[in-house]
Amino acid sequence: MAATRKKNKAGRRILALGAGLATVGALVAAMPAGASQDRAADAGYGNGKGWGRMVDVQLLSFNDLHGNLEPPTGSSGRLTQLNEDGTTKTIEGVGGVEYLATHLRQARQGNRYSITAAAGDMIGASPLVSGLFHDEPTVEALNKLKLDVTSVGNHEFDEGGRELARLQNGGCHPVEGCYEEGRTFSGAHFPYLAANVTDEKTGRPMLDPYYIWERDGIKIGFIGVTLEGTADIVNADGIKGLKFGDEVETINKYAKVLERKGVKSIVALLHEGGMPASGAYNYDCDTPGAGAGISGPIVDIAKNVTPQVDALVTGHTHQSYACTIPDPSGKPRTVTSAASFGRLYTDTTLTYDRRTKDIVRTAVASANHVVTRDVTPAKDMTDLISRYKTLSAPVANRAVGHISADIENPLPDPKKPFADVERPAGNLIADAQLEAMAPADKGGAQLALMNPGGIRMPLTYAQSGGEGDGVVTYAEAYAVQPFTNMMTTVDLTGAQLITTLQQQVSGANLAAPKYLQVSKGFTYTLDTTKTGADRIVVDSVKLNGEAIDPAKTYRVAMNEFLAAGSDGFPVLKEHKNKLVGASDLDVLVAYMTAHSSASAPLAPPALGRITIVK
Template sequence: MPAAPRRTRRRTHGLLAAAAGLATAAALTAALPADAHESDHGHRPGRYQDVQLLSFNDLHGNLEPPSGSSGRVTELQPDGTTKTIDAGGVEYLATHLRRAREGHPYSITAAGGDMVGASPLLSGLFHDEPTVEALNKLDLDVTSVGNHEFDEGARELARLQNGGCHPTDGCYAGKRFKGADFPYLAANVLDEKTKKPILKPYWVWRKDGVRIGFIGVTLEGTPGIVSADGVKGLTFKDEAETINKYAKVLQRQGVQSIVALIHEGGYPASGSYNYDCDSAGAGSGISGPIVDIARNVTPAVDALVTGHTHNAYVCTVPDPSGRPRMVTSAASFGRLYTDTTLTYDRYTGDIARTAVKSANRVVTRDVPKAPDMTDLIARWNTLAAPIGNRAIGYISADVNNTGTESPMGDLIADAQLAHGRELDPRTSLALMNPGGVRAGLTYAAKGAEGDGVVTYAEGFTVQPFANTVNLQDFTGAELVQVLKEQVSGANAAAPKILQPSAGLTYTLDLTQSGADRVVTGSIRLNGAPIDPAATYRVATNSFLAGGGDGFPTLGRGTNDLVGADDLTALEKYLTANSSATNPIAPPKADRITVVR
């Protein structure tokens, strides 16, 4: 399929500064008048106009097709079984979106945040300039910010929006970076000094009298999941309160149709992208933070496009007036997009919400690649290849990043323990946060590298954050408290199970509640019970060492020592413990005994 020409509607449709994208879900049905979409007297638009909203979220710089489980979606079959489908890759996403727009003159493309950050080497090595360039070619109209847009701080986010060369790395291939053609929306992210949003809070799409406003927010809890330097000088406000505030602003401007782009999400009852979320009634098939947000967002908002949890869903959740309202998410990594039809009422300027219909679509790899995206990937790969193709180790099988305790998580923890012992032989154990493990390692990897070879690029995809390995002292009692914080406090509703290094074992009883889910008497280090009064030297990454991910006790360690970055620790461990003739085997992931 030839590359689609750049659309000019961003300039010719008189778009205002306002809000971002919409999502998907499987659909409320109510009949419109028979002549709803017909023109009056053959020349004036009819009362109702269908507007296509294409949306996606959590791309995370995955320009090339993601590998392993990160590049698959699960599809529910009519007989109740499931099958997996290989999905994703911006070359295919571009083709799917361009085909979806055909025959839809009123079409908007929006996103729900985390377009960049935690990216594979192809994008991350160049501070995600390749991804912004790709999004421009995809004709993205608007996106909210996500937490990962703050990985390198507000100043770097402003550069991605406005353009300019990187302050330390300069211009890649001698070309000045042009920045994003689309607005990033950050309604609830305020500068501590000015008390004003750091970027536009909303944006309005216009065409032939149709006006749809977008409000973009990220999760209020962003400071707890981003490094302190990334959010320094910023305040993050409540999502629903912020959306309600700017919905009133839009209404005062005469904009009655509003979509909220929210980088916060939920947990559907099924992992299949096409699961009927409303099979037992509105709001029945989804849980998590987005449910409370949706129930508190003003009825003036017609649809919610969400993200962050990397789940796929098309659900309705009742608004404060009790009316069902679409809430959608398209998983992550460009594997899905949401196709939503918004029926705009020209008489009222509002969305006829009972006519909204939505569905998630798979970005299959059985369509032609978009040539312009192939060229983009090849150009940046040429710059990245000398670094990315270097072998750093060998594996005997896939090292998966799945499960409560994952083999990949254990391997990273083992690497950080080894690095910690190089710095200080007294290091007792290492703990790795699951959110910092972005992928597994695939044995039969692509390209000419050979089966079982781990390249630097693959390692970068697993650990792209450039956190350092930090050592701290904790008492045994504090160590037990850290393990309990996995399932209590900020992590009570959505546990974050730390990946343990070899030697640390315990039982996690999920039939219990709160902190009791960690069975204190089962905790052992190298077979011995934890001594509450003893001192243990613990290796973590710098994010955890600052108390991130809801682990305040890890932020109170003593006798700090900072080591190398976490990817260097992984590379050194693989180099020391594997070879082409003696590859390392995946850890068994049997350090935590889970009772369900």
């Protein structure tokens, strides 16, 4: 049994709860049956599968599951495939943990050495069947998937460090208790790694910084980090006392630690990523030519991470790629990401040299594979989902509205770089927030702003739950707005509003713009021929057809996450006269109920609030 299966949870406790950091040990597995025959067959280089000098180790990986146990719907359940002739086609109906489990189990067959790893955001922003139970169902599913190790992502901190500690170590929820009589949550059977998340007072990692996988003398080390900017995109109250360090410095530091322990084969699990030139899952981002390749934060990180690291498994951007990016010595190194929501998994072959104890880089091969639904779903996962759906049914199945067609929330597409600037789901949410906060006793809001990352799913007309086409249930609304952020109405000057729009495309958001969704009546022009803050055409910013006056004060509705200046909008925390209202989820549900019925369903909101100049 590998070290990850050990239930020695004291070694994985968070320092904030008073437990010290313990290094994860490793146990050597017993020699497989028939090993003596395999040793002879694999003498020298052999076939790379067993006891010769060169041994193939399979690394299965995925990222950004976000508690999507059930098959994701709409655009969240699609992929783009690149055909040989250069055209693309859409693959419908992918993902779902029942199918991911089957694909992973089939992929492991015939591989003596197989590791399953993840690059963060396994939980958080989850649909109701997991989120209602504080993501205990997803952790249980990952245990059944035989996940060996994962890094933390920013969403692992959605409910704070103490809750992450409970998910790692087990125990019932401190407020809600256990969800089933006689059943206590056992916690994760795999380590969460957080090498660059440290206690501000002691400087020590809050979770294990690395993990050593060992079988038959083969040792592979894993270092797990989240993006340095995590503090800017999570609730500040939950991470008090924690510091998020530089990704490169941290990985390089622990690579040296692992090498001192005799571990020369190293994989970094990094919750930060990039944008390939194509949104197709099978795009070859090593193809030469203009417009080819990959961009974004992962490029500079990969170019500076020590050559001691043999591969990087990444996430956060929800993109799919299997690229090579040169390390500081100029040597190609594999960098992968498997999109999001369990739609893909990556299969990487790491060829291990027993003599040097290192990975042979030239022999590394990696590819993304689609989690199709044409395989037999894993019964243990079906049973797990069914159990939690039964528990959640009284809440989940309540109808809250009706829609006439899909209300989309398009994912970023490198081939359509501005398609996600204005989203139908974003317009719906912003309008709901404006209506809720417009009454004088709710703050008198004149417009609403919604952060795009807070919109997790589309509303899909046809659902698989059997409630009827066009019916929106509470569970579906929850999947769109799972954070339950409280709404606020605040004072902002016209100058601050204009600066807010400029911060969408400058400062912390220069490399990866975050386009706020705006309520009806608030309009402006985005000039994509320019760069940075200049992309916002200041004279175009209007409210109900009237130009925004920089000296005038406006009442603006937004969730508390934005009001705190998060997501790269520091100007928003300069607000005044804050009034707190209902949660964003309650606001959306109330709006859907008030504005739709079976005979008069709600149509997708029209676009056109943001004019794009290309």
